Amino acid sequence: MRNGWSPYLGGALTGLLLVASVLVTYQLFGHPRYLGTSTAYVRVSGMIEKAVSPQRVAENEYYRKEGTGIDWKVMLVLGVPLGALLAALRNGEFRLRWVPERWTRCFGNSPLVRAVGAFIGGFLIIYGARLAGGCPSGHGLSGMSQLAVSAFFVVTGFFAGGIPLALILYGRERR
Amino acid sequence: MELLIGLITGIIWGYIFQRARILRFEKHIGLLTLTDLTVLKFLLSGVIVGAIGIQLLTTLGLAPYHLKPTFIAANLVGGVIYGLGWAVLGYCPGTAPGAIGEGSLDGIFGVLGGLVGAATFAHTYPFWKKTLYGIGAYGKISLPMVLHLPPLLVGVIFAGALLAFIAFLEKMGW
Numbered sequence: 628m629r630n631g632w633s634p635y636l637g638g639a640l641t642g643l644l645l646v647a648s649v650l651v652t653y654q655l656f657g658h659p660r661y662l663g664t665s666t667a668y669v670r671v672s673g674m675i676e677k678a679v680s681p682q683r684v685a686e687n688e689y690y691r692k693e694g695t696g697i698d699w700k701v702m703l704v705l706g707v708p709l710g711a712l713l714a715a716l717r718n719g720e721f722r723l724r725w726v727p728e729r730w731t732r733c734f735g736n737s738p739l740v741r742a743v744g745a746f747i748g749g750f751l752i753i754y755g756a757r758l759a760g761g762c763p764s765g766h767g768l769s770g771m772s773q774l775a776v777s778a779f780f781v782v783t784g785f786f787a788g789g790i791p792l793a794l795i796l797y798g799r800e801r802r
Numbered sequence: 803m804e805l806l807i808g809l810i811t812g813i814i815w816g817y818i819f820q821r822a823r824i825l826r827f828e829k830h831i832g833l834l835t836l837t838d839l840t841v842l843k844f845l846l847s848g849v850i851v852g853a854i855g856i857q858l859l860t861t862l863g864l865a866p867y868h869l870k871p872t873f874i875a876a877n878l879v880g881g882v883i884y885g886l887g888w889a890v891l892g893y894c895p896g897t898a899p900g901a902i903g904e905g906s907l908d909g910i911f912g913v914l915g916g917l918v919g920a921a922t923f924a925h926t927y928p929f930w931k932k933t934l935y936g937i938g939a940y941g942k943i944s945l946p947m948v949l950h951l952p953p954l955l956v957g958v959i960f961a962g963a964l965l966a967f968i969a970f971l972e973k974m975g976w
Contacts, residue, residue: 634843635968637822641815641844642851646859648811653865656804661868662815664896668913668920676921689927699808706812707819707896711903714820723905727827727892730908742911744890749915750922751887752895757923758930759880760870762895767845770870772852774945774956777872784881785888786834792889793834 631718645768652699660699661773663765665756667704669693733797759784816900825901827892827908834889839976846968850961857957867944874938876930891915 645662652660673695677684684690715721725738734740756762759781761770767785770778819825824844832838859865888894891912893901898916901909945960946953 631823632818632821634822634824634840635847637818637824638844638847638849639851640818641848642855644811644814644818645848645852646855649856649865650859652804652807655807659865659868660808660811662811664894665916665920668895668916669924672917672920673924675917687924687927688931689924693924697805699804702805702808703812703815704896704899706809706814707816707900708903709809710813710816710818711820711825711900712816713813713903714817715904718821720820721905723907725907727906727908729828729831730892738908741908745908745911746915746918748887748889748891748893749898749912750919751915752884752891752912753887753916753919754923755880755883755885755887756895757880757920758934759877759884760873762884763845764894764896766870768848768852769868771849771960772856773867773869774853774857774953774960775867775869775872776940776943776945776948777870777877780872780874780877781881781884784878785885787878788882788885789834789888790836790885792886793831796889797831797835799835799837 641768642772645772661765661769662703663700663761663769664704664707665753665762665765666693667700668753669757670695670698670701729797755784755788815896816903819897819900820904825893825897825904825906827901827906830888830892830894830897834885839971843968843971846964850964853957853961853964857954861952861954867942869942869944871942872938872940873935874940876934876937879934 649659649661670693673684673690677695684695726736726741730741760777761781766778766781822844823829823840829838829840833841860867893909893912895916898909898912946956949956
């Protein structure tokens with residue numbers, strides 16, 4: 628593959644990053660930090676809601692359980708676009724675009740239509756991930772690496788929901 | 803200090819994501835339409851290294867588990883809702899912000915939708931707690947506990963099975 632890494636190399640490095648993170652954070656701070664991204668959305672949404680209505684957040688059972696405000700998980704998710712920006716700039720792959728090419732072929736090139744679709748999709752992935760207890764990093768990578776039973780049910784659900792809908796929306800077009 | 807380590811971990815992860823082509827809408831839709839398995843290959847090799855590494859750490863007593871509880875109904879229903887959103891968004895909760903870093907500005911709306919989804923979940927949590935979370939609730943369990951086998955052994959067997967699956971995918975020309 629030209630100008631890029633094999634997904635196997637990227638995956639293996641991510642596995643090493645997970646193991647290093649768990650080891651370092653446990654040894655330094657006494658609690659293991661497994662990679663996961665969907666909790667950060669709860670902590671930030673709670674932080675924003677708190678600015679509007681502190682009472683509502685204080686009385687909310689779920690916000691009390693997950694906590695609100697900036698922590699390790701939020702910093703992790705903030706770091707991802709920075710690392711991606713760095714990698715894209717270094718390799719001449721940074722390109723501003725509002726609509727992905729494959730989306731254009733099915734739904735046209737309107738940025739507004741894509742923005743609405745992305746918003747609805749974003750809503751569903753976080754709502755679903757929170758109901759399930761995690762996303763492909765929290766359940767898929769960290770959960771399966773721990774051999775957690777929950778991870779196997781959740782990952783089955785990801786594909787049971789995603790594959791049929793994607794086939795309906797985009798068809799089986801090979802590129 | 804812990805916040806700084808989180809940020810650095812995220813930066814390394816984002817760098818890996820970009821280099822391995824995991825931030826592209828086309829790659830995620832390619833997986834869900836079974837035409838391009840880049841994202842799956844990435845996840846599988848991550849789990850192979852992760853499963854052996856994490857089971858080694860815990861077996862050697864260097865770090866504990868942090869298992870997510872099993873409640874079969876919520877795990878499955880939440881997973882399916884996630885999958886529906888995944889097919890429309892074309893990114894996941896980590897790769898949507900990552901895609902913004904690569905210049906895919908539609909990721910911004912994915913993240914905003916995610917924040918609204920998180921707030922909505924926080925306010926509907928009591929309903930699910932009364933309903934779905936009670937069905938098939940087994941608590942924080944793992945395969946080695948269920949099978950009564952040493953975790954490291956199960957980790958190695960699982961990693962071997964995934965490796966065989968990858969070899970099969972490559973042989974079939976996926």
